[in-house]
Amino acid sequence: MLKGFKGQKDLIPALQAVQKEYGYVPPQAVVQVAEHLKVFPSQIQGVLSFYSMFHTEPRGKNLVTVCRGTACHVRGGKGVLRVVQNELELKDGETDEDYRFTLETVACLGACALSPVMVVNGQVYGRLNPRRIQDTIDLYRQEEK
Ligand code: FES
Known part of the structure; x- marks a missing residue:
């Protein structure tokens, strides 16, 4: 290597x-x-x-990144983060015990026009609402089975 x-x-x-x-x-x-x-x-x-790109702790197979930037904040980003945290039972920076999910937040995901936004494994999910968040996370949970 x-x-x-x-x-x-x-x-x-x-x-x-x-x-x-x-x-x-x-x-x-x-x-x-x-x-x-x-x-x-x-x-x-x-x-x-x-460099924040490097991680010194094991991370989950699925990386969920929630935007906490201004455009997302104005359109309910705080609520998005709360729903994601409840769904995953994780706080910012945490990884679950099975290493299935890691949750992190960033200042802007560069997709402000789609706010509020989250990214899962590089895939952007915009115009989020609680239902869409749950459906998205369920999708990745099902891929684990
Ligand atoms: S502020 Fe959320 S994507 Fe830019």
């Missing part, structure tokens, strides 16, 4: 490769990457904590 990565300049691509493989960057991988690229583990920790 780390073949082709050499030196500090490849630190971010190497960590991206690790995350692609495991879904997050586990502590053991930090040691392996540090040895492979000949950098200090503390440098890696610095990169992991600086």
Whole structure:
């Protein structure tokens, strides 16, 4: 997995490769990457904590991202987040015990015209209401069975 990565300049691509493989960057991988690229583990920790794209904890198979931006807020985004939290029984940043769902929020998903918006595994769901939220989450629950 780390073949082709050499030196500090490849630190971010190497960590991206690790995350692609495991879904997050586990502590053991930090040691392996540090040895492979000949950098200090503390440098890696610095990169992991600086870039929000990196995750150091296991995440759910399904990533639900709810927008908390202004356009969504004005159109009921707070209620959307509340319904999603109730449906998944998760708070922002949490993953369920079975690693089926992770819930996170972002400042804007870039689909303001469709607000209020959430994204599940890269798929945008807009003009949300409680029914549509439940149907969407049920869809991903059924895919798990
Ligand atoms: S504010 Fe929600 S998508 Fe932009």
